[in-house]
Amino acid sequence: xxxxxxxxxxLRSVVPPPTSxxxxxxxxxxxxxxxxxxxxGTVELSAFGPVAFETDPFAFYPPPPPSIGGGEREDDGLGDxxxxxxxxxxxGLDVASYNSLIAGSEWEDAMRLLRDMRGEGISPDATSYRYxxxxxxRAARNNEAWxxxxxxxxxNVDPDVPCYVAAISACRRAKDFESAGxxxxxxxxxxxxxxxxxxxxxxxxxxxRDMRRSGCSVRNVLGWNGRGRLPDPPQGLPCWLLPAQxxxxxxxxxxxxxxxRVGWKVLSSAPEVVSRLGNKASFRDLARELGLEAxxxxxxxxxxxxxxxxxxxxxxGTWGKDTHIVYYAEECRRHxxxxxxxxYVLQELISGRMEYSTSLLCNNGExxxxxxxxxxxxxEQYVWPNDVEEVGHDYVSVPAEHMDxxxxxxxxxxxxxxxxxxxxxxxxxCIFEVNPRxxxxxxxxxxxxxxxxxxxxxxxxxx
Numbered sequence: 001x002x003x004x005x006x007x008x009x010x011l012r013s014v015v016p017p018p019t020s021x022x023x024x025x026x027x028x029x030x031x032x033x034x035x036x037x038x039x040x041g042t043v044e045l046s047a048f049g050p051v052a053f054e055t056d057p058f059a060f061y062p063p064p065p066p067s068i069g070g071g072e073r074e075d076d077g078l079g080d081x082x083x084x085x086x087x088x089x090x091x092g093l094d095v096a097s098y099n100s101l102i103a104g105s106e107w108e109d110a111m112r113l114l115r116d117m118r119g120e121g122i123s124p125d126a127t128s129y130r131y132x133x134x135x136x137x138r139a140a141r142n143n144e145a146w147x148x149x150x151x152x153x154x155x156n157v158d159p160d161v162p163c164y165v166a167a168i169s170a171c172r173r174a175k176d177f178e179s180a181g182x183x184x185x186x187x188x189x190x191x192x193x194x195x196x197x198x199x200x201x202x203x204x205x206x207x208x209r210d211m212r213r214s215g216c217s218v219r220n221v222l223g224w225n226g227r228g229r230l231p232d233p234p235q236g237l238p239c240w241l242l243p244a245q246x247x248x249x250x251x252x253x254x255x256x257x258x259x260x261r262v263g264w265k266v267l268s269s270a271p272e273v274v275s276r277l278g279n280k281a282s283f284r285d286l287a288r289e290l291g292l293e294a295x296x297x298x299x300x301x302x303x304x305x306x307x308x309x310x311x312x313x314x315x316x317g318t319w320g321k322d323t324h325i326v327y328y329a330e331e332c333r334r335h336x337x338x339x340x341x342x343x344y345v346l347q348e349l350i351s352g353r354m355e356y357s358t359s360l361l362c363n364n365g366e367x368x369x370x371x372x373x374x375x376x377x378x379x380e381q382y383v384w385p386n387d388v389e390e391v392g393h394d395y396v397s398v399p400a401e402h403m404d405x406x407x408x409x410x411x412x413x414x415x416x417x418x419x420x421x422x423x424x425x426x427x428x429x430c431i432f433e434v435n436p437r438x439x440x441x442x443x444x445x446x447x448x449x450x451x452x453x454x455x456x457x458x459x460x461x462x463x
Contacts, residue, residue: 095125102131107144110135126157133166137173145170146179153209158221161187161194189448191215197234199455201244207443214451216459220244220443226251233263240265240458242416243437246278246316249415267363267462273412277434280345281315286409295405295431298348303329303337311383312337312346323383325349350422350430351380353391357441358398358406358419361458365410369457371450372398373441393445402429409434416442416458 098117102110110132117124129152136145145167152159164187171180187194190212198217201207207220224231226248233239241264243249252259253271260266268274276282287293300306312335313323326332336344353376361369375393382388406419418439421431442451
């Protein structure tokens, strides 16, 4: 509610609450004719009629009107309304107004004003946080500064260099050199021109903090998911538009000519090529046409023919959503088993604690660069990320025979893609899926210098 005591954030900031206990009855902030209340009694709300209150003068204490029934109001012994400027419907301040209050304030006031903003449904922007961080710097409040930086990332507010400089200063003045060094290293990892964006991965997936540390102006702050108006490229250097989800990859493929016309750099393929790789059911058809079905988990046409336990997963999807290990036919049907072949894929469960993710840079089926991450998990049978924990990961080379197998699937494909697979006991690849997009491995696990080289190669080969 915006009325009554429910919106009294700003009031509590400047006036301590009365010692008596407030009753919350009647404080809904519903508009109407408000009558005078004092020492218990009734208040008239035109929408609801008389409402009784406890014998507490602060139970409901709006500023009384100058007169009731045409005459002067009676003296209730409470004196004048002490908060003449208080607005029960919010302060009326916008972001710019709040920022002007935060600028130059003491750190306690700055933190309070940020809370007030959120309490009124106003989202602080980077300037709001920068002014609050500068207040923390002046007062040597290292812990508060650290938390403000973390809060900015959690709330998808893009911290800039001045924000980090103020946080580092706060830590140094508090002699917290370890935290200052950590923030400085992170900011340094952004590269020489952190104000520019050369690669946009889209849509936004909370990858930006790690992506920035690649040091070549890779960002993940664009909200476009492939629907609606085409996004405008950023000002400055030419910028690549790279998909981070399958539906965005298809949209970029469909609109690649238009995107280039408005100024984006795009490396993509025909939409049907992208869709066939990304759709798990279509990918199996492709494997069958190429005579490579043995490189995929065994496929089952229906729950009755499956060998249990096995895996059922959506034909289109990411991050293991709605993917399950099932142990009998009825359980399989509960998870969509009657739609195998159209909406779901039913396949062999491949055991093993090690799993591989290889990101490829391709042009018309030719592999230009490859980077592989090997993950170890704490279970032999699992579907990531459900009910499994990562033990560790490392950066490994890709054997030539694996590269050759992946290349055979990529006819006509241009762009970035990601193969996810395990190795069978004889060392043969068993490919779970191909994602025709930038994968999370490039965002998080691939060493930052190696990720930077991957993106720089894309930019240098397609100027």
